[in-house]
Amino acid sequence: MDITRKLEILADAAKYDASCASSGAARKDSRGGKGVGSTGGMGICHSYTPDGRCVSLMKVLMTNACLYDCHYCINRRSSNVTRARFTPDEVVQLTLDFYKRNYIEGLFLSSGIIRSADHTMELVIEVARKLREVHQFRGYIHLKTIPEASQELIALAGRYADRISINVELPSQQSLNTLAPEKNLARTEEAMGHIRGKIDERHAEKRKPDAPKPPPFATGQSTQMLVGADASTDAVILGCADKLYTSHRLRRVYYSAFSPIPEPSSILPLKAPPLIREHRLYQADWLLRFYDFKVEEIASAAAPNLDLALDPKLSWALRNRATFPVDVNKAPRELLLRIPGLGVRNVERILGARRYTRLRLADLVRLRLQMKKLLPFISTADHHPAKLGLDSDSLRARFLPPPEQLEINFDAPPAPATSDFLSVRSGEL
Amino acid sequence: MRTIVIEPEYDAWRAAARQLLAQGVSPEEVLWTDDAQEASLFVGEAPAASAPGANAIKVPAAFMDLARSVAAHTDARRWGMLYRVLWRLTRGAERHLLAMATDRDVRQLQDWSKAVGRDIHKMHAFVRFRLVGTDAATGREQFVAWFEPEHRIVRLATPFFEKRFAGMDWSILTPYECAHWDGTRLHFTAGVSRSSAPDEDALDDLWRTYYRNILNPARVKISAMQSEMPKKYWKNLPEASLIASLIAESAGRVQGMLGTEERAAKPAPKNAYLKSLHAMNQSEAAAPNHESDPA
Numbered sequence: 001m002d003i004t005r006k007l008e009i010l011a012d013a014a015k016y017d018a019s020c021a022s023s024g025a026a027r028k029d030s031r032g033g034k035g036v037g038s039t040g041g042m043g044i045c046h047s048y049t050p051d052g053r054c055v056s057l058m059k060v061l062m063t064n065a066c067l068y069d070c071h072y073c074i075n076r077r078s079s080n081v082t083r084a085r086f087t088p089d090e091v092v093q094l095t096l097d098f099y100k101r102n103y104i105e106g107l108f109l110s111s112g113i114i115r116s117a118d119h120t121m122e123l124v125i126e127v128a129r130k131l132r133e134v135h136q137f138r139g140y141i142h143l144k145t146i147p148e149a150s151q152e153l154i155a156l157a158g159r160y161a162d163r164i165s166i167n168v169e170l171p172s173q174q175s176l177n178t179l180a181p182e183k184n185l186a187r188t189e190e191a192m193g194h195i196r197g198k199i200d201e202r203h204a205e206k207r208k209p210d211a212p213k214p215p216p217f218a219t220g221q222s223t224q225m226l227v228g229a230d231a232s233t234d235a236v237i238l239g240c241a242d243k244l245y246t247s248h249r250l251r252r253v254y255y256s257a258f259s260p261i262p263e264p265s266s267i268l269p270l271k272a273p274p275l276i277r278e279h280r281l282y283q284a285d286w287l288l289r290f291y292d293f294k295v296e297e298i299a300s301a302a303a304p305n306l307d308l309a310l311d312p313k314l315s316w317a318l319r320n321r322a323t324f325p326v327d328v329n330k331a332p333r334e335l336l337l338r339i340p341g342l343g344v345r346n347v348e349r350i351l352g353a354r355r356y357t358r359l360r361l362a363d364l365v366r367l368r369l370q371m372k373k374l375l376p377f378i379s380t381a382d383h384h385p386a387k388l389g390l391d392s393d394s395l396r397a398r399f400l401p402p403p404e405q406l407e408i409n410f411d412a413p414p415a416p417a418t419s420d421f422l423s424v425r426s427g428e429l
Numbered sequence: 430m431r432t433i434v435i436e437p438e439y440d441a442w443r444a445a446a447r448q449l450l451a452q453g454v455s456p457e458e459v460l461w462t463d464d465a466q467e468a469s470l471f472v473g474e475a476p477a478a479s480a481p482g483a484n485a486i487k488v489p490a491a492f493m494d495l496a497r498s499v500a501a502h503t504d505a506r507r508w509g510m511l512y513r514v515l516w517r518l519t520r521g522a523e524r525h526l527l528a529m530a531t532d533r534d535v536r537q538l539q540d541w542s543k544a545v546g547r548d549i550h551k552m553h554a555f556v557r558f559r560l561v562g563t564d565a566a567t568g569r570e571q572f573v574a575w576f577e578p579e580h581r582i583v584r585l586a587t588p589f590f591e592k593r594f595a596g597m598d599w600s601i602l603t604p605y606e607c608a609h610w611d612g613t614r615l616h617f618t619a620g621v622s623r624s625s626a627p628d629e630d631a632l633d634d635l636w637r638t639y640y641r642n643i644l645n646p647a648r649v650k651i652s653a654m655q656s657e658m659p660k661k662y663w664k665n666l667p668e669a670s671l672i673a674s675l676i677a678e679s680a681g682r683v684q685g686m687l688g689t690e691e692r693a694a695k696p697a698p699k700n701a702y703l704k705s706l707h708a709m710n711q712s713e714a715a716a717p718n719h720e721s722d723p724a
Contacts, residue, residue, distance in 0.1 A: 008641075011642040012643075033596060036593065037593060046554050047555075048657050052648070053645075067698065069694055069695070071694070077698065100597060115700070182710070259645060260687055266691040266693050273647055353531045355528065367536075
């Protein structure tokens with residue numbers, strides 16, 4: 001089988017991993033060395049495919065042969081998909097060739113499980129080792145690890161990689177038992193705990209004065225959860241994510257809408273990908289990580305699923321109207337962060353500017369805020385919304401997108417129209 | 430009113446702005462231009478030699494960074510706006526001005542800076558190197574790329590490539606300025622036309638193979654792609670030639686998947702590792718107090 005055919009099969013097999021991030025690595029570059037590569041700072045998306053997803057890393061599997069039988073996965077052993085297998089040298093060469101042409105930031109390498117967890121891990125590590133040690137490659141490497149692999153091998157993977165990850169796949173063991181009978185949530189978490197320990201250990205070593213620089217180790221770990229393949233509610237999914245963020249300090253949890261695959265399984269019938277739900281989960285995830293929300297505030301036992309029609313912050317605000325309007329000239333940061341339509345950056349801008357001026361609506365318009373969304377929830381020097389507006393039943397209806405937009409562009413909430421700004425502007429001139 | 434003609438570079442603006450500020454020339458009295466043709470229509474007045482102590486002007490470091498970035502923008506009004514904000518920060522006694530994202534002038538500078546930053550980021554992303562040969566003496570591979578930035582960013586954007594591609598020789602050609610790296614020195618030459626750069630690389634086909642296969646046809650979302658990779662970049666990206674056909678065939682591919690007969694699960698093969706895994710899972714399931722549901 002030639003390299004083109006292998007690349008077709010093993011890229012196709014890798015596309016269901018959502019992560020392509022190349023950010024958050026330690027700063028390193030190729031100066032003074034013989035090779036190429038640099039990391040640090042923000043990641044770069046070198047291309048975008050028509051699914052709107054960023055192409056940052058060359059994402060491939062070592063092999064798509066697999067002992068496991070995960071029913072959402074095209075590579076499961078029961079699938080009749082064509083199998084292929086790269087040699088470590090082939091992946092090394094492809095990575096370097098692509099990198100030198102500036103197609104990619106580096107390599108995302110995963111694999112089907114063949115023979116055993118350790119054997120598979122060794123193949124994956126061999127690619128990273130050659131890139132780093134033989135070719136002095138200093139670009140980004142993300143290695144997928146297997147929870148059942150030995151701790152020594154996972155530690156070795158972490159030495160060569162900028163990021164390592166283990167996919168949770170489904171948020172409860174019950175779901176895994178049905179759909180991914182080889183996977184075990186407790187073992188995954190245990191492995192994540194070990195990785196966290198390694199990351200923390202290196203961090204502590206680095207901060208010791210006068211100590212020699214410790215050997216490199218991945219700066220972060222991430223995971224992925226499949227959405228819509230099992231019956232888990234958003235509360236369960238977000239609860240799992242929150243636990244992983246707090247107990248294992250994951251950099252990212254990716255949510256991947258279960259989407260049709262060739263070779264479907266009779267245990268898991270195909271359906272359209274729940275893209276809007278995936279989008280809402282990402283929004284909720286952001287609220288957990290950057291806006292100080294608690295899972296129960298976003299998805300509670302009483303209402304365990306996110307409102308698909310409204311973003312979770314707006315949804316929360318409509319359920320907690322007594323909190324509003326918030327005075328943007330006086331409210332503390334944590335309250336500003338709760339205002340629908342106001343992001344972290346603009347909260348900082350407001351905090352900066354209000355030290356010197358009393359903010360008026362025109363100031364907020366100049367920050368290009370989503371005024372229509374904001375207005376019912378804020379007060380400024382020249383704007384005091386009637387409590388009436390906040391009490392009215394029609395407030396929710398105001399924010400609902402027209403039904404046809406829900407169908408056509410269902411996972412991209414419409415950007416505020418320029419007319420929104422114009423109406424505000426003309427109102428105050 | 431005096432007209433200040435400068436080279437379209439940050440350093441030239443900075444030198445002129447320093448002198449004007451030292452002389453107490455207010456922004457309303459200055460017309461900035463970096464176009465020699467246009468400047469000849471006015472009676473230009475060169476700024477007088479700087480007074481002693483002119484170097485003592487203190488401005489926030491953040492302003493210098495902002496100015497360096499704004500200087501690379503192509504908007505002709507940038508010099509005047511930079512000087513006005515500099516004036517306000519110093520003579521105007523508005524030292525806090527940069528904290529006022531709500532100020533029109535600050536907002537304008539930030540917008541320009543953001544546009545330049547985006548242009549730099551896109552250059553880092555969308556430059557495509559083509560292998561043209563190997564240096565016989567050093568054995569280093571030599572690459573050439575063609576890029577068309579929107580702003581004058583070559584000097585700001587290329588140190589990144591020096592760090593990243595130190596181990597190969599490369600040139601990035603653009604219409605107004607070219608950058609070259611030979612392993613020891615990054616240097617710049619005048620702009621060239623597109624015909625000076627190679628059109629293809631032997632690896633482009635393999636790259637297109639990757640691009641075609643990493644797409645998930647069940648999630649097509651063209652607007653998201655275009656907002657991050659606007660069409661103006663497509664002509665210099667080898668993979669972009671596939672976009673139209675990939676979009677056209679996606680719906681059919683999904684229909685094909687949905688129409689595929691579902692497969693029943695195969696029994697587990699005889700594999701020692703798999704057996705041990707199943708045994709482990711069973712014993713864990715049997716453990717009464719095992720916490721497996723994170724919710």
